Amino acid sequence: MHYAFDSWLDRECPSVRFERYCDDAVVHCASEKQAIFVRDSIERRLRQFGLNLHPDKTQIVYCKQEGRDRDYPVTEFTFLGFTFRRRPARLRDGKLKSGFLPAVSKQAMKSMATVIRSWQLGRWTALSFKEIATMINPVVTGSPGAAILLHDVVLTGRLARFCGASPRVWCSWLVVVHAAQREIGGSGDAGFPGEDAVGGEVLDGAGRGAGRGGGR
Numbered sequence: 001m002h003y004a005f006d007s008w009l010d011r012e013c014p015s016v017r018f019e020r021y022c023d024d025a026v027v028h029c030a031s032e033k034q035a036i037f038v039r040d041s042i043e044r045r046l047r048q049f050g051l052n053l054h055p056d057k058t059q060i061v062y063c064k065q066e067g068r069d070r071d072y073p074v075t076e077f078t079f080l081g082f083t084f085r086r087r088p089a090r091l092r093d094g095k096l097k098s099g100f101l102p103a104v105s106k107q108a109m110k111s112m113a114t115v116i117r118s119w120q121l122g123r124w125t126a127l128s129f130k131e132i133a134t135m136i137n138p139v140v141t142g143s144p145g146a147a148i149l150l151h152d153v154v155l156t157g158r159l160a161r162f163c164g165a166s167p168r169v170w171c172s173w174l175v176v177v178h179a180a181q182r183e184i185g186g187s188g189d190a191g192f193p194g195e196d197a198v199g200g201e202v203l204d205g206a207g208r209g210a211g212r213g214g215g216r
Contacts, residue, residue, distance in 0.1 A: 004049045005042070013038060019079075026079050035060045063100040081108035 001023065009018060009027075016038060018027040027042070029035035039060065043053050062072035064086045076085030082102040089099040104112070116136060124132065 004046065004051070008045055009042070012041065021080055024079065026077070032060060032062075065100040066098040068100075078105045078107075081105050 001020065005025065006020060009016065016027060016029060016034075018025055020026075027035075027038055029038055039053075039058065046052060059074050059077065061074045061077045061084075062068075062070060063084075064070070064072070064075040076083060078084070081104065083105040084100060084102045086098050087101040087103065088096050089101060090096055119135065127135075
């Protein structure tokens with residue numbers, strides 16, 4: 001593929017950037033006209049080597065974002081487990097705008113969730129958050145784009161369910177863990193949001209604050 005695709009595209013279309021992994025590639029074009037020309041050129045080139053573009057996977061995608069609101073049949077694509085589409089992004093000044101950004105694909109999220117749920121983390125009350133994070137990280141951050149990968153999970157508040165439990169279950173789990181830490185003489189702040197971490201409160205099973213000395 002290096003000879004048939006990479007070096008050829010660099011030579012024939014030096015202004016066109018692209019990424020390729022094995023037989024999957026993303027080619028960046030400035031207009032639909034250019035995209036059609038490049039696609040047809042690639043198709044002719046590959047046929048010289050007995051190869052063909054996949055009829056369903058080969059698409060021209062319009063990168064819809066703020067300032068680019070044209071209606072187009074295809075406005076997202078998935079590459080290496082990431083789905084690229086229009087998403088909200090927060091600027092440094094705190095304002096929100098839309099950009100064409102990646103996040104973990106539905107299929108990749110489903111695969112990661114299956115693995116994590118099989119661990120039944122809600123029963124691992126002897127582990128600290130740091131220890132659990134050590135277990136989870138290799139699964140959910142298997143690429144350099146760890147923060148990007150979790151974009152949808154974190155920003156939409158689905159992290160608890162992603163790990164196989166509802167927020168109510170996780171709150172109950174925290175109470176059990178905090179009590180266990182106190183029972184063995186721990187400080188209560190060994191990686192858990194106990195008294196010190198939540199301003200003198202411990203969460204009850206419903207996620208409410210139960211203050212020291214009778215609650216509040």
